[in-house]
Amino acid sequence: MLKLVLPKGSLERSTMDLFEAADLSVRRDSSVSYKADVDDPRIESVRILRPQEIPTYVADGLFDLGITGRDWVEETGSEVTSLGELKYSKATTNPITVVVAVPGDSEYRSVSDLPAGVRVSTEYPELTRRFFADKGVDADIRLSYGATEAKVPDIVDCVVDITETGSALRAAGLRVIDVILVSYTELVANPASFADPEKRHAMEQVLTLLRGVLEARGKVLVKLNVAAEALDAVIGVLPAxxxxxxxxxxxxxGYAVETVVPKNEINILIPALKDAGATDIIELPLSKIVH
Structure with missing residues (x-):
């Protein structure tokens, strides 16, 4: 039913892990294959392509559904329907941020301070052009094919680049002076496909599975027993x-109590529950949480 396209490159491994956890395992002949399939009646075929291309292909109707970044949707100006954000990325759950950066010792504090003719290197020429025009800055924008941060100050005056943690920019001695876009990974659909009730329902079901996995990450289920006289004390400890x-x-x-709590608090929580009177405490992993 659905022709699905998934991102190749930095998001590839985390996307495959997400689909596997959602019981939508992507199967392909090898790790470098561009064709794949999912054993699910809702998914007809799978292709794996660069995220830069995915919004255009989805908008053109070559695929019904795809995963890409908001940055590439905006860069390409593609007319797609967003089903919503999927808050995962290459290394963290943080979004990527498209920023303008200058040398650390630069006098400039914002894009509006930059002089006419400022040389800018970026992998996002259209997004950059629109942003600088909105700020009233006439810029010489040059397409970068990678290692953008390495081109300052010898080749260009500033860069428009992405950052997830900021470490690469700091290591290059750069300082952020403006934010163009905060970009999460998104599930996007072809508008005509989304208007089809049967396809739309299938898309929403896929989204439910993916979001269920993301919601469960970093959380565990805690179950315990407690005597009646200690119930209020135990409830008071739980960060439900x-x-x-x-x-x-x-x-x-007595009573049986269960709730979902953050995994990173469990080492403090379990002894505190025992101190409050809980017994038979069980910690269980979660694969999905669907609200």
């Missing part, structure tokens, strides 16, 4: 997503 589930045990022997 919502109100904890509390059920009375057979024979009025």
């Amino acid at each position: 997503m919502k109100t904890p589930t509390v059920n009375e045990l057979y024979g009025a022997a």
Whole structure:
């Protein structure tokens, strides 16, 4: 039913891991194959291509559904329907940020301060051109094919580049003076395909599975028993997503409590629960949370 295109390159591994965790495992002949399939009746075929190209191909109707970054949707000006953000990236859950950066000792504090004719290197020429024009700066914009940060100050005066943690820019001695765009990974659809009720329903079901995995990451399920007299103390310790589930045990022997908590708090939480009177504490991994 759905022709799906997934990103090759820096997002490739994390995207494959996400689909596998969503029980939509992408199968291909080799790790360098551009064709794949998913054993799911909603997905007819899978291609793996550069994220820069994906918005255009989806907009043109070559694919019904694709994963790419908001940065490439904006750069290409593609008319696609966004089903929403998928908050994962190459190394973290942070978005990437498209920024303007200058040498650390530069006198410039914002794009508006830059002189006419400023030389700019970027992999996002259209996005950069629009941003500089909006700021009233006449810039000499030069397409970069990589290692953009290495071109300052000998080749260009400033760069428009992406950063996830900021470490590469700092290592190159650069300082951010403006933010053009904050970009998450997105699930995007061809507008005509999205208007088809059957395809739209299938897209929304795929999105439910993917978001369920992302929601569960970094969380665990905690289950425990507690005597009636200690219930309030135990509930007071729990950092619940919502109100904890509390059920009375057979024979009025106390209560069973369960809730979802952040994994990074569990080393503090379990001893605190025991101190508050909880017994039979169980920590369980989660694969999906669907609201």
